Amino acid sequence: MKFEAVTIKDIAKALGLSTSTVSRALRDSYEISPETKRLVIEYAQKINYQPNPIALSLKERKSRSIGIIVCEIANSFFSQVINGIESIANTRGYNIIIAQSKESAERELADLQFLASRSVDGLIISVTTETTDYSFLKDLYQRGLPIVFFDRIVNEIATHKVISDNVKGSYDATKHLIDQGYKNIALVTSSEGLFITKERMAGYQAALKDHGFVVNADYIKHCNHSGMIQAEIEDAVNQLWGLRKKPDAIFAASDKLTTGVLRLLKARKVKVPQQVGLIGYSNADYTELIDPPLTIVKQPAFEIGQIAIELLLQMIESKRPVTDFETRVLNTELIIRASTRSK
Amino acid sequence: MKFEAVTIKDIAKALGLSTSTVSRALRDSYEISPETKRLVIEYAQKINYQPNPIALSLKERKSRSIGIIVCEIANSFFSQVINGIESIANTRGYNIIIAQSKESAERELADLQFLASRSVDGLIISVTTETTDYSFLKDLYQRGLPIVFFDRIVNEIATHKVISDNVKGSYDATKHLIDQGYKNIALVTSSEGLFITKERMAGYQAALKDHGFVVNADYIKHCNHSGMIQAEIEDAVNQLWGLRKKPDAIFAASDKLTTGVLRLLKARKVKVPQQVGLIGYSNADYTELIDPPLTIVKQPAFEIGQIAIELLLQMIESKRPVTDFETRVLNTELIIRASTRSK
DNA sequence: TTTATTTACGCAAACGTTCCCGGTAACGAT
DNA sequence: ATCGTTACCGGGAACGTTTGCGTAAATAAA
Numbered sequence: 040m041k042f043e044a045v046t047i048k049d050i051a052k053a054l055g056l057s058t059s060t061v062s063r064a065l066r067d068s069y070e071i072s073p074e075t076k077r078l079v080i081e082y083a084q085k086i087n088y089q090p091n092p093i094a095l096s097l098k099e100r101k102s103r104s105i106g107i108i109v110c111e112i113a114n115s116f117f118s119q120v121i122n123g124i125e126s127i128a129n130t131r132g133y134n135i136i137i138a139q140s141k142e143s144a145e146r147e148l149a150d151l152q153f154l155a156s157r158s159v160d161g162l163i164i165s166v167t168t169e170t171t172d173y174s175f176l177k178d179l180y181q182r183g184l185p186i187v188f189f190d191r192i193v194n195e196i197a198t199h200k201v202i203s204d205n206v207k208g209s210y211d212a213t214k215h216l217i218d219q220g221y222k223n224i225a226l227v228t229s230s231e232g233l234f235i236t237k238e239r240m241a242g243y244q245a246a247l248k249d250h251g252f253v254v255n256a257d258y259i260k261h262c263n264h265s266g267m268i269q270a271e272i273e274d275a276v277n278q279l280w281g282l283r284k285k286p287d288a289i290f291a292a293s294d295k296l297t298t299g300v301l302r303l304l305k306a307r308k309v310k311v312p313q314q315v316g317l318i319g320y321s322n323a324d325y326t327e328l329i330d331p332p333l334t335i336v337k338q339p340a341f342e343i344g345q346i347a348i349e350l351l352l353q354m355i356e357s358k359r360p361v362t363d364f365e366t367r368v369l370n371t372e373l374i375i376r377a378s379t380r381s382k
Numbered sequence: 383m384k385f386e387a388v389t390i391k392d393i394a395k396a397l398g399l400s401t402s403t404v405s406r407a408l409r410d411s412y413e414i415s416p417e418t419k420r421l422v423i424e425y426a427q428k429i430n431y432q433p434n435p436i437a438l439s440l441k442e443r444k445s446r447s448i449g450i451i452v453c454e455i456a457n458s459f460f461s462q463v464i465n466g467i468e469s470i471a472n473t474r475g476y477n478i479i480i481a482q483s484k485e486s487a488e489r490e491l492a493d494l495q496f497l498a499s500r501s502v503d504g505l506i507i508s509v510t511t512e513t514t515d516y517s518f519l520k521d522l523y524q525r526g527l528p529i530v531f532f533d534r535i536v537n538e539i540a541t542h543k544v545i546s547d548n549v550k551g552s553y554d555a556t557k558h559l560i561d562q563g564y565k566n567i568a569l570v571t572s573s574e575g576l577f578i579t580k581e582r583m584a585g586y587q588a589a590l591k592d593h594g595f596v597v598n599a600d601y602i603k604h605c606n607h608s609g610m611i612q613a614e615i616e617d618a619v620n621q622l623w624g625l626r627k628k629p630d631a632i633f634a635a636s637d638k639l640t641t642g643v644l645r646l647l648k649a650r651k652v653k654v655p656q657q658v659g660l661i662g663y664s665n666a667d668y669t670e671l672i673d674p675p676l677t678i679v680k681q682p683a684f685e686i687g688q689i690a691i692e693l694l695l696q697m698i699e700s701k702r703p704v705t706d707f708e709t710r711v712l713n714t715e716l717i718i719r720a721s722t723r724s725k
Numbered sequence: 726t727t728t729a730t731t732t733a734c735g736c737a738a739a740c741g742t743t744c745c746c747g748g749t750a751a752c753g754a755t
Numbered sequence: 756a757t758c759g760t761t762a763c764c765g766g767g768a769a770c771g772t773t774t775g776c777g778t779a780a781a782t783a784a785a
Contacts, residue, residue, distance in 0.1 A: 044501070047741065048741075057766075058765090059764075059766080062744085063764085070764075091742075092501065093436055094742045096436045097769095098741080098743055119456060122482070125481075129481075134500055136477050138468075158436060298671060328648070329668070329671050329672055402735065405772065406774090434772075437771035440739095440741065441740055441772050442740085
């Protein structure tokens with residue numbers, strides 16, 4: 040089955056003109072008479088001419104499409120970011136190609152190769168928690184592919200980045216738990232190498248110190264797949280519950296981790312917030328419906344996406360190489376609900 | 383900024399061959415000597431040659447990309463379907479372009495035009511609840527664009543369709559409520575024109591009749607935007623609560639409707655399931671965490687996506703026009719939890 | 726040795742555009 | 756009458772591939 044489209048040639052033939060004239064008329068060139076222009080434009084409209092984007096891409100050597108790599112689109116944070124990206128990209132005539140890494144460095148590499156081979160004009164990516172080797176990404180970038188990082192950014196590559204204020208977000212979350220009277224606050228977070236993990240840990244630790252608590256390494260648990268596999272959350276919780284002094288509050292530093300921890304707490308019949316307070320990063324729109332309603336740190340996901348694509352388009356459409364990069368840091372929102380309302 | 387790639391010409395020049403020879407060597411043509419092939423292939427590998435998909439697209443007159451239109455990717459059902467589509471598309475060398483209609487017929491049309499102009503090779507779509515005019519879709523289809531419908535299918539167009547067994551799913555849900563002792567069972571569903579609405583209504587009505595209940599039209603409420611706007615759900619619930627005999631159970635026929643109804647019930651301090659039982663279509667992975675844990679009808683979303691893309695690729699890659707269309711109907715799963723455990 | 730066949734490669738067109746060069750009128754100025 | 760402008764328009768190359776056709780050399784058959 041094939042889908043036959045009308046081309047500039049058809050117009051030229053029908054009107055007894057050359058393709059160049061038609062092309063110019065359509066692009067409103069000054070060296071075409073108003074009369075001819077009218078003729079061409081009217082006829083083009085009549086037969087519903089649509090320029091072939093593929094031919095254009097070949098000529099201009101760009102595809103007017105940009106790649107997005109996230110670990111999972113079913114994750115509310117990422118789907119909201121994508122919404123933000125799409126909202127701008129569409130109006131600027133770009134289409135987006137989404138690939139999911141599923142928190143696997145291997146799949147991420149495959150996605151990267153796939154997108155590169157489809158010659159996207161730019162890339163927006165939140166890397167895997169697994170990723171340690173950025174050489175392919177670096178190579179792509181050095182060969183001229185514009186890249187913008189968001190959320191899980193990589194600092195080794197100098198380009199635009201957009202994140203939320205992880206330190207402050209975590210500080211606020213931890214401080215809230217302290218204010219509520221919790222004493223033994225555990226942190227369940229992603230893999231140690233990740234920049235956002237470091238930042239969220241820093242915020243957590245700073246809040247503890249500022250309020251006269253000591254940081255207990257036993258209370259900090261890393262899930263190297265960010266909760267994509269339930270078993271690692273289970274390990275974390277088991278270890279936490281194996282301690283002499285069990286935590287009386289948990290701060291979960293990502294969407295999947297938050298629901299994962301709650302699931303396990305429920306399985307253990309631990310009462311939230313009476314026995315354990317729970318606060319988590321989340322962008323889900325159902326956290327108020329959960330039992331108990333969840334106190335969350337919410338990231339401005341949609342805006343993150345919008346800013347990321349703006350910065351990327353800026354790079355793509357820039358005449359000369361961009362050298363002045365910025366890291367945009369957005370504020371998070373703390374939404375207080377019952378899951379931390381114990382004491 | 384530009385991203386310079388290595389072409390077949392570079393190889394030809396470097397090796398003192400013609401581009402045709404290089405092309406043929408790369409495609410392992412019989413009329414190229416083994417020696418030359420080895421040379422070309424080795425060199426291509428060395429400089430990491432990647433065929434330009436755009437040039438190929440122009441030549442073959444296809445883009446190896448397929449369009450997907452759903453109302454919202456943040457919806458778990460749709461993101462799972464997309465996962466299914468992607469899982470197959472990627473292995474077959476196709477990339478997917480996702481567009482969101484946001485339940486707006488206007489945006490849907492714009493998406494359609496956008497995808498058509500990007501010359502996708504095929505389309506997988508679940509139409510808007512608003513859509514009543516299928517002429518553009520029909521036109522596209524008649525001009526040769528392969529289309530597969532899923533979920534919200536349109537019967538006026540004869541092509542492959544894949545849905546879940548809506549009648550049975552709704553029958554089971556309604557029967558479950560009856561079995562639990564509920565007597566006044568309301569249905570909150572999408573706009574009346576939609577095929578899946580009709581089917582789900584049919585299942586609901588059949589179950590009622592089969593068990594000696596009369597169908598009360600007052601108990602059937604339509605939300606024309608499928609719950610995308612909270613106000614319409616509010617209207618529905620308000621009307622239901624305005625009845626002399628209030629319903630003692632609600633069957634919500636979509637993801638957004640289910641959480642939307644629950645939200646309103648909570649706002650009214652209605653106890654679920656004691657005062658009102660609640661069952662809903664949902665593919666969210668957190669329904670067990672909700673208060674109360676939700677009884678749901680779950681669709682095989684991932685499989686729906688996989689089958690849809692299989693059927694589409696079959697159409698795309700078929701030499702002669704496909705005339706034999708099938709409608710695949712998959713079974714839903716009823717997951718019983720506390721929200722219907724009243725009596 | 727001559728002719729027919731095979732082997733191995735190059736030429737050029739095509740896909741749909743854009744755009745750099747031209748070129749041809751018409752017209753006013755010299 | 757000649758020249759320089761201006762206004763319009765067409766020819767053709769180019770973007771990176773594939774592919775039908777042509778053809779030289781090498782080999783086989785006569």
